Amino acid sequence: MRRWLLHPRLTLLVRLTLGVTFILAALPKIGDPPALAKTIWAYQLVPAFALNPMALVLPWLELLCGLALVAGTWVRAAALWVGALLLAFSLALAFNLAQQRPIDCGCFGAAGPRTDAERLADMRWVLLRDLGLLLLVAQVLAATAPRKP
Amino acid sequence: MRPPWHSTTLRILTLGGTALLAALIANRLAAPARRLAWRTALPLSPALAKPPGELERRAPTLPKVPPSAPEPHPQGARPAAAAPATKPAAPPVPEQAPTAPAPITEISSQEAWQAFQAGLPFLDARRSGEFTEGHLPGAWNTPVWEADLDDRLLDFKAQRRPGAGDAIVIYCSGGDCQDSQLLAEKLLAQGYFHLLIYREGYPDWVARSRPVERGG
Numbered sequence: 001m002r003r004w005l006l007h008p009r010l011t012l013l014v015r016l017t018l019g020v021t022f023i024l025a026a027l028p029k030i031g032d033p034p035a036l037a038k039t040i041w042a043y044q045l046v047p048a049f050a051l052n053p054m055a056l057v058l059p060w061l062e063l064l065c066g067l068a069l070v071a072g073t074w075v076r077a078a079a080l081w082v083g084a085l086l087l088a089f090s091l092a093l094a095f096n097l098a099q100q101r102p103i104d105c106g107c108f109g110a111a112g113p114r115t116d117a118e119r120l121a122d123m124r125w126v127l128l129r130d131l132g133l134l135l136l137v138a139q140v141l142a143a144t145a146p147r148k149p
Numbered sequence: 150m151r152p153p154w155h156s157t158t159l160r161i162l163t164l165g166g167t168a169l170l171a172a173l174i175a176n177r178l179a180a181p182a183r184r185l186a187w188r189t190a191l192p193l194s195p196a197l198a199k200p201p202g203e204l205e206r207r208a209p210t211l212p213k214v215p216p217s218a219p220e221p222h223p224q225g226a227r228p229a230a231a232a233p234a235t236k237p238a239a240p241p242v243p244e245q246a247p248t249a250p251a252p253i254t255e256i257s258s259q260e261a262w263q264a265f266q267a268g269l270p271f272l273d274a275r276r277s278g279e280f281t282e283g284h285l286p287g288a289w290n291t292p293v294w295e296a297d298l299d300d301r302l303l304d305f306k307a308q309r310r311p312g313a314g315d316a317i318v319i320y321c322s323g324g325d326c327q328d329s330q331l332l333a334e335k336l337l338a339q340g341y342f343h344l345l346i347y348r349e350g351y352p353d354w355v356a357r358s359r360p361v362e363r364g365g
Binding site: 030031032033034035037038041048049051052053055056057058059061064065068074076077078080081113116 | 163175189324
């Protein structure tokens, strides 16, 4: 079981999935930082002074980590970043979902106008997806764990 | 033997630093409509981020809540921010702005039409891309989230020369759009105290087949 879970081919597939997901998520946000700032503001979790810097840097971080995962260089560092980001996204989403506050995920850029019910339903799916991606990160981290001497 | 942990830490920091550098360069090169100021120029008080629909639904039930289980709205330290939040509690009969001297007042679609015909200035708080696709004739393009908002507001003031007490109508895309509110808060902080928010905004204007203008 353990051997199968840490199989190099599986790791490659997981790396590519994570990497491509993050690259696709980053591109629309890099193209429109003001929209991302507005989305992050709606989460009501980021202090005003950190809002715009976050909206500007976060997508680039996603892109770089995605590229590293696809290219297979600095995999562990990129996976740690991706894991931290996914954890933060999940917590932010769960916090708003717990309060039944409908917000746009903003994961893959700005969404069109939707009803509150649609937003809340989306938030549940996105949370589930983020947790699934976190499992992928765990696989990459386990496969790239430094060997004990 | 090199401890592997160290190199991973270094790579994590390098990834973060490179992202920061890339963001600095990209934001500098971005078109004005896609540029974001590193320091926000908006008064982002947390009370504003509540969806307005929620306020409207909840506010009328407030008096019925027993005192043992109060759920007060978090009101900011600034009384001005609280004023519009309590406004939807009023009866559906629209209050006329002159009789209610709240600095930020919501107006109905009909009142917005009257204001338009009276030639009041209209500020469009949506993204400039949306403005280009269509806006109220003669409206000013003042996208709250874009980096050149301050310049655009200066332009508006220089050309229109509104007095501090002159009425200014602000609209965005209706629904739960908060952009008008943000812009009103900003103008209030700059000394303007007769700000009218056309809550239903541009979609309502279009739905009523009122005239629109296209282009930047």
